[in-house]
Amino acid sequence: MRISDAWLTVGFVVAAASVTVLAPAGPPYHALDPVGVGLAVGSALCLLWRRVAPIPVVFATSVLVVVNAAVGYATTVTQWPAWISLFTLFSLRGATARVIGSIIELSAVGGYVVLDRAPVGGADVFGVAVCFLLAVVTGDAARSRRAVSVAEHARVRAEERTELARELHDAIGHAVNVMVMQAGVGRRVFADDPTFAREALGNIESVGREALGELDRLVRVLHAAEPVTDLTGLVERVRAAGRELRLNAEEVAVSEGVARALHRIVQEALTNALRHTETGRIDVDLVRSNGTVVLEIVNQGRHRPVGPPGRGLANMRERARLVGGEVEAGPIQAGFRVRATLPAEARS
Known part of the structure; x- marks a missing residue:
């Protein structure tokens, strides 16, 4: 686990708790209670392991999104760790892991659409699609940049030798x-x-x-x-x-x-x-x-x-x-x- 991941997690935990307390969702969603705060904070805590176990983290954050919708809470906070974990997966792993992660994430989206208390409209679908594309495209770009950096480092080392x-x-x-x-x-x-x-x-x-x-x-x-x-x-x-x-x-x-x-x-x-x-x-x-x-x-x-x-x-x-x-x-x-x-x- 990196220090940057720890700080990211701390930031999300604080943000999740703050948003849940300071900007609670109105009807038809549940009012603020410890369960809702726990789901938001738990989702953020999963980011601690996003690099060492990206697929399990994608799975855990996706499940929490579905559970959050099933018990009646808004996905204002719990969705973001899921997108970040998908970005991490695409930046670190190859094709097989990416396919698995995408299936998990899309299944969570389906569960959210079916179980969310409020009707899911076109704007919501568009927002979800944009988040999905941003996660996979930027993750792939990060992996490509890292590959180029590794290749350049290898070239420099070969020239030095x-x-x-x-x-x-x-x-x-x-x-x-x-x-x-x-x-x-x-x-x-x-x-x-x-x-x-x-x-x-x-x-x-x-x-x-x-x-x-x-x-x-x-x-x-x-x-x-x-x-x-x-x-x-x-x-x-x-x-x-x-x-x-x-x-x-x-x-x-x-x-x-x-x-x-x-x-x-x-x-x-x-x-x-x-x-x-x-x-x-x-x-x-x-x-x-x-x-x-x-x-x-x-x-x-x-x-x-x-x-x-x-x-x-x-x-x-x-x-x-x-x-x-x-x-x-x-x-x-x-x-x-x-x-x-x-x-x-x-x-x-």
């Missing part, structure tokens, strides 16, 4: 590839150049610690943007793996979302370069022209197959798309090029 998976792929995948490359270089030169091998081991430890820190941040869903113009860490990792890298990056002012996208695109492109080639220079250029930032990474190494294709290029394109940009990637005469064109300010 996808984004988290993309962050893991970009950050941890890059670190693992760099560690594998450095370990390979260190193993090959271990006997001839132990100093370099020790440096490679130190770099592996450093990259591993950074990867653990990145993983911890992702698990805590702290997506802090990294400065895109500060590519020193990425560059040094690649150079430590034995690859030549030329960096030409201007100091560019971009929004946080674009900064994150650019950083991850550079990271993914360098990861792919290390994964698919062993030698050859890598060129990284970053410039800004008016409101556009252009990033270009060219890998001059000879491509080598390393298993089935991954999600790298797809992730880069998706990151660019989310901020209103695009990524072009493919072989060129000088090797393989990734070119990202992004707005300086992320587009909503």
Whole structure:
């Protein structure tokens, strides 16, 4: 039972008692007495359980409407809990429960028409029809809105999971590839150049610690943007793996979302370069022209197959798309090029 249901019930109990006492119905209905007040208050009290047991509540309030008419009291108050319970049923339950609730409610209407002390005219029938339609239509609308809200929540959660998976792929995948490359270089030169091998081991430890820190941040869903113009860490990792890298990056002012996208695109492109080639220079250029930032990474190494294709290029394109940009990637005469064109300010 919700607090809102309790307050609704209290309000109806007070209203039922007040209306019954302050505005008693005249002939041909019974005068005010404890039975009439009890029926009105009892009907309102049923609303306490309208969410947990909507069909029994529809049944109970409908029976009280019929009993109220049978013993000679006006339905001024006792009808409203019945309509509210029908609204609740339509807002919470499916087709079968709705049919059952409608049959119960319409049966109560029939009992009221037959047993009420006053003649039931056209205006009364019209009022009952309007109340019935309002209860079922607004109840169905409430259920539809809730379904849309649930679907939207599920969509947002799915997007968050996808984004988290993309962050893991970009950050941890890059670190693992760099560690594998450095370990390979260190193993090959271990006997001839132990100093370099020790440096490679130190770099592996450093990259591993950074990867653990990145993983911890992702698990805590702290997506802090990294400065895109500060590519020193990425560059040094690649150079430590034995690859030549030329960096030409201007100091560019971009929004946080674009900064994150650019950083991850550079990271993914360098990861792919290390994964698919062993030698050859890598060129990284970053410039800004008016409101556009252009990033270009060219890998001059000879491509080598390393298993089935991954999600790298797809992730880069998706990151660019989310901020209103695009990524072009493919072989060129000088090797393989990734070119990202992004707005300086992320587009909503």
